[in-house]
Amino acid sequence: MIRVQQLKIIEFRGIRDLKINFGAKNFAICGPNGTGKSGVVDAIEFALTGDITRLTGRGSSEVTVKAHAPHVDRRDSPGESVVVLDAEIPSLGKTVRITRRVSAATAPRVEPDSADVLAVIAELARHPEFALSRREIVKYVLATPGDRSKEVEELLRLDRL
Numbered sequence: 001m002i003r004v005q006q007l008k009i010i011e012f013r014g015i016r017d018l019k020i021n022f023g024a025k026n027f028a029i030c031g032p033n034g035t036g037k038s039g040v041v042d043a044i045e046f047a048l049t050g051d052i053t054r055l056t057g058r059g060s061s062e063v064t065v066k067a068h069a070p071h072v073d074r075r076d077s078p079g080e081s082v083v084v085l086d087a088e089i090p091s092l093g094k095t096v097r098i099t100r101r102v103s104a105a106t107a108p109r110v111e112p113d114s115a116d117v118l119a120v121i122a123e124l125a126r127h128p129e130f131a132l133s134r135r136e137i138v139k140y141v142l143a144t145p146g147d148r149s150k151e152v153e154e155l156l157r158l159d160r161l
Helices: 037-049 115-126 134-142 145-155
Strands: 003-012 015-021 082-089 094-101 109-111
Touching: 003 037, 015 037, 037 082, 037 094, 037 115, 094 115, 109 115, 134 145
Parallel strands: none
Antiparallel strands: 003 015, 003 082, 082 094, 094 109
16 A cells, blocks of 8 residues: 655646645545546556556547547657656555656656565556546446446456456
């Protein structure tokens, strides 16, 4: 487990430049439609995993992180789309900084890059926590039982086991 201290988002999804101090505490994100709530959640997932679950999977067609994660004004410059996440790793008694660029999503800069810290980051990438929007929750509630089972398997990435 980690505790997010701070998140810096630059030219990512609908966010131009944002810095949020979470103070390593639990948090909730709320606000009107179109204000960047999903972008913040996407940025946290991207920093930890190099992926954005909402942009992948069934029904996402040819949507890719490289093409669709940069801010709309920076789609031709994915190197400018950066997420920096500072977090505590209580089990190690350490703080980590993960810097991930859309242009190199699979190659984050992790500081410190010690084996124990990298192992925690790798575990988070294999088993990320998900935040569901109201629309996604309704989709699962209204799905037929057979389809719901398939959707949940995809959400939990059970097909990758």
